[in-house]
Amino acid sequence: MPYGFAPNIRDYYMQSRDALDRALASPEFLRATADIAGLWTERFAAGRKILLCGNGGSAGDAQHIAGELLCRFRFDRAPLPALALTVDSSVMTAIGNDYAYDQIFSRQVLGLATEGDVVVGISTSGRSPNVVKALEAARSKGATTVAFTGEDPRDLGALADLVLKAPSASTPIIQQIHMTAAHIICELVEVTLFPKPNA
Numbered sequence: 309m310p311y312g313f314a315p316n317i318r319d320y321y322m323q324s325r326d327a328l329d330r331a332l333a334s335p336e337f338l339r340a341t342a343d344i345a346g347l348w349t350e351r352f353a354a355g356r357k358i359l360l361c362g363n364g365g366s367a368g369d370a371q372h373i374a375g376e377l378l379c380r381f382r383f384d385r386a387p388l389p390a391l392a393l394t395v396d397s398s399v400m401t402a403i404g405n406d407y408a409y410d411q412i413f414s415r416q417v418l419g420l421a422t423e424g425d426v427v428v429g430i431s432t433s434g435r436s437p438n439v440v441k442a443l444e445a446a447r448s449k450g451a452t453t454v455a456f457t458g459e460d461p462r463d464l465g466a467l468a469d470l471v472l473k474a475p476s477a478s479t480p481i482i483q484q485i486h487m488t489a490a491h492i493i494c495e496l497v498e499v500t501l502f503p504k505p506n507a
């Protein structure tokens with residue numbers, strides 16, 4: 309049986325579209341998209357890697373982005389070194405249990421990041437302590453920091469060399485804009501580093 313049609317269901321879609329419209333009207337948002345694509349492209353070309361982290365849906369986004377880069381996006385090409393710090397349950401439970409939950413990403417960054425790498429922290433609130441500490445650790449290792457946040461980047465913004473601010477205060481809508489931007493960034497990286505697919 310089909311579900312009944314909620315008359316306001318269109319309004320939910322419109323909230324998402326309105327937020328994307330605000331992003332597209334923001335030169336700062338478009339600039340950040342281009343700058344992040346340029347940074348990732350430059351660092352991959354220099355043999356550096358990208359580490360990504362976030363909680364909940366943003367953990368999924370970190371994994372999704374790593375998959376686009378390490379596997380492929382639109383066409384066959386060499387894998388790009390990208391790793392989500394959200395995937396190793398043994399590492400995360402050990403760090404959470406033996407140290408603290410707010411160190412689950414920062415300890416991995418301290419162990420894995422080297423100078424010139426990029427560490428990406430994804431947080432809709434901009435203040436999840438484990439993501440904030442990941443960017444602090446990244447800076448201590450000489451890595452470049454990128455934050456994907458909501459309209460108020462809070463603590464994370466202050467620690468990021470580049471910030472992508474989704475113009476909303478709603479967690480799911482911010483996440484939707486993050487992944488729209490991430491797909492565009494992955495596409496720009498791929499076509500710039502591999503300009504002639506299958507040639």
Ligand SMILES: O=C(CO)[C@@H](O)[C@H](O)[C@H](O)[C@H](O)COP(=O)(O)O
Pocket residue numbers: 363364365366367430431432433434435436439479480483
């Ligand atoms: O996916 C969602 C909501 O759409 C949730 O799982 C959400 O990601 C979690 O509540 C996170 O813990 C929120 O963390 P943050 O974005 O504030 O850093």
Ligand SMILES: [Zn+2]
Pocket residue numbers: 365480483
């Ligand atoms: Zn969600």
